[in-house]
Amino acid sequence: MKIEYVNPFVEATVHTFKSMCGVEPVRDGKLELKEAGFIGAYDLLGVLGLSGGVRGAILMTMDLEVGKKVVGAFLMEAIPEANADLMDGYGEILNIIAGAAAAKLEGMRINLALPTVVLGKNQQMHAKIGNPWVIIPMKFPEWGKFNIEISMEEA
């Protein structure tokens, strides 16, 4: 995983939330490289596979309460509880971020899979040896923390 892949994903994340949710997230601490083993996640976890010129995935995770505010802003409707709109909107936001990042990595011919979103407490993801993940801690100053996590290698 090359470090130059990180910025396009950060820029795409900021641009997407600014454009579609009216909020501007910022970086919140140092990047973390996870070579192998379990990676903790917040309640809401969305993952989207990347293929074509690369193999890998992008993951976005945040607390349920933060997710409700984010998707509520996206939809311009309050999300009072975990429901179909929350799960669908969360996946669509991730899809838009991945598409915007892929466009910034022009020439890598990145194809996007369909997003999958899961909700639950104490979730953990497992990184396999050879597929390291870069964890990018971010936060919405108004709402709270979230992570963008990327694992990507040229195919």
Added chain:
Amino acid sequence: MKVMLIDDSSTMRKIQRRVLEGMGITDIVEAGNGKEGLEKIKEHNNDFTFVLCDINMPEMNGMETLKAIRSNPDTLKLPVIMCTSVAEKNQVMEAIKAGATNYLVKPFQPEDLQNKINAVLGK
């Protein structure tokens, strides 16, 4: 004026519907993928002013849908605006070559969608 919205995201369809309704367009038919969209276009006797179509969808994606619309003599001239997170130049060019009338990349502002629609309507 009748519009077909094809997008697998129900929240994105809600956002698009709100923009259309704000433009006074209220006769809107929705589909969650290309296959369902083509079936509904046929059900409504091809009577749509334009189609707003996502690309990344299950079952039948937006490129396959666009090609099916362009290869059917009954829908050959039906305007299709691709509204998608797929933003790589090559993929945009591929959609234009396949007959997309216009192309809007997500994320977008409501005015961006309104402008694309007005361009298709010749306004």
